[in-house]
Amino acid sequence: MIIKKFVGKTEEEAVEAAKKELGEGIVIMNVRQVKPKGLLAAFKSRQIEVTVALEDEREPAKPVRRESGQTAEAKASGMDADTQKSTDKGVLTDQSSIEKKLDSLQTLLESQLKQSESAEKSERALEERENGEEGDKAAAEKSPEQEKDDEQEKFIRLLYNTMIENEVAEKYANQILEDVDKNRKPNTPFDYILANIYQKIILKFGKSDGIQPADKGPRVVFFIGPTGVGKTTTIAKLASSFAVEEKKKTVLLTADTYRIAAAEQLRTYAQILEVPFRVIYSLEEFQAAVETFKDYDYIFVDTAGHSHQNEEQLKQMKSYLEILGDKVRTQVFLVLSATTKYKDLLRIADNYREIADYQLIFTKLDETTTLGNLLNLKLHADTPIAYITYGQNVPNDIEKFNPQKTVKQLLGGKA
Ligand SMILES: Nc1nc2c(ncn2[C@@H]2O[C@H](COP(=O)(O)OP(=O)(O)OP(=O)(O)O)[C@@H](O)[C@H]2O)c(=O)[nH]1
Ligand SMILES: [Mg+2]
Structure with missing residues (x-):
């Protein structure tokens, strides 16, 4: 890395x-x-x-030979002898210390940065010395201290348990930690291990671009997902950001004709935002609306929430997604609630996968303290999380997904 x-x-x-x-x-x-x-x-x-x-x-940085009293890695990471002693004793293996460490992740990252640079330097120096002269070999082959190894293991187990408590699926928690476990050396400081795990998870979340403008013509953005997850509310939040803050020409359509109240809900938001609004009853009406608003920047399409097991409705939705063909640029967002059970989320993600390639939006983060499902679903569906929402307030309670906060929380940092 x-x-x-x-x-x-x-x-x-x-x-x-x-x-x-x-x-x-x-x-x-x-x-x-x-x-x-x-x-x-x-x-x-x-x-x-x-x-x-x-x-x-x-390859990850190789272990560095021990120097008198203090490991070269600890020295490189700027740790003083006392800090090192306390980590050796395993002081960090309790939750409050981890929280403190997570609060200062920037410092951790910096120390890791310095450390890997210095590890490379020391390694080079070691190679040069070994090439140049005999002897000193005994020190180079010094075996790892079991006690330290145990403390490290405890530390990693604590992080594992914290992730499991946050409902990260076991297989993903194992994947992340196995890798780190394999690459650790007896003199790897806890800071390094923690920073390494943090980075691994951030990389697993990857990056996401969210809603992007189309090169030519409007971007048609569909919001799909189960009933009551917050599709309509999320559209209102995003439309506000695009239409009001960014002053983009935005129009709201709804294909949700199953409930009168659903269309009215979006109509009200459209009125507040002063953007056009249409209810779409058929594929033809949909095509006509996209044609009417071809000079617009964004066309947001609300859809009816329904059981993901209802194949008829899924098929109908698929025809909406396909009717526009290749000429019109589309994006699809599957809206999921962070409060839904893991197994149900998997099934929902799989069923919707059959009708479209989508990015994820997670809603209702304010209603749960366990965010493991964000990572689980990102990895299961292999698609980025674009936005998260954390309350009923339109337009405020939404932001672009930033994995840093979530990863800190998954590792036991404060919410
Ligand atoms: N706590 C919380 N509530 C939310 C959030 N987003 C939406 N809601 C609420 O969830 C409820 C359902 O929201 P809607 O936007 O109507 O959900 P929907 O997915 O459009 O629902 P259907 O159209 O019935 O499928 C409303 O009471 C919203 O205020 C959120 O991030 N946090
Ligand atoms: Mg709705």
């Missing part, structure tokens, strides 16, 4: 610089404001520092 920092006037600028150097595959680990340094600092504007990671095929 490559981890690197980039600085820019804005987050976008820093991310652009990162993409230029490392390619499109980067994942953002952390974003923070940095104060300019130096004599003229007061005259310089604040900058944004973005830490990015890129999974690569290279």
Whole structure:
């Protein structure tokens, strides 16, 4: 894994610089404001520092030979001897310490960054020395201390249990930790292990782009999903952001003609946002509406929530998704509630997969404290989470999905 920092006037600028150097595959680990340094600092504007990671095929940093009293890794990570002693004793293997560590993940990432650089340097130095002279071999072959190994294992088990408590599916928790477990060495500091796990999960979430403008013509965006998950409310939140904040030409359509109240709900939002609204009763009406609004930026389509087991309705929805053909750019979002049971979510995701490729939106994060299903569904459906919603307030309670907060929570950080 490559981890690197980039600085820019804005987050976008820093991310652009990162993409230029490392390619499109980067994942953002952390974003923070940095104060300019130096004599003229007061005259310089604040900058944004973005830490990015890129999974690569290279081997992880090799273990570093122990130096007197303090491991080279601990030294490299800027840990003083006392801190190291306390981690050796396993002080970190309780929840409150992990929370503290997670609160300062930026520092962890930094120490890991320094550490891998310094590990490479030490390794090179070691190779040079070994090539140059005999002896010293005994020290290089020093066996790992069992006690430390046990403490590390305890630490990893604690993280595993925390993930399971957060309802991360066992198979995914195992996948993540097995990898870390395999690569740890007796002198790997806990900080390094934790930062490594954090990064692994962030990379598993990957990146998502959310709703994107079409190159030409409108972007037709469908919202599908089970009853009552918050499709209509989510459309209102997003429409507000696009129509009001970004001043994009937006129109709301509803194909939900099963309940009069459902159409009225969206009509009311359209009136408040002062955007056009249509109820669609047939495929022909749908095509006509898309034609009418061909100069618009976004056409949001609300659909009827129904049981994902109702094949007739699923088929009908599929025909809506397909009727526009290749000429019109579409995007589909499967809206899921974070409060739905894991097994049901899997079935829903599978059934809707048959009608479209979708990205995910998770609603009602305010109604649950366990976010494991976000990771489970991302990995099961192999599709990004684009947005999360966390309340009934339109337009505020929505944001683009940012895995950093969720991953901290999955590892026992504060909500
Ligand atoms: N707590 C909470 N409630 C939400 C959230 N999003 C939507 N709701 C509520 O969930 C209920 C259902 O929301 P709708 O937007 O009507 O859901 P829908 O998916 O359109 O439902 P149908 O059209 O019946 O399939 C409403 O009371 C919303 O206020 C959320 O993020 N958190
Ligand atoms: Mg609805």
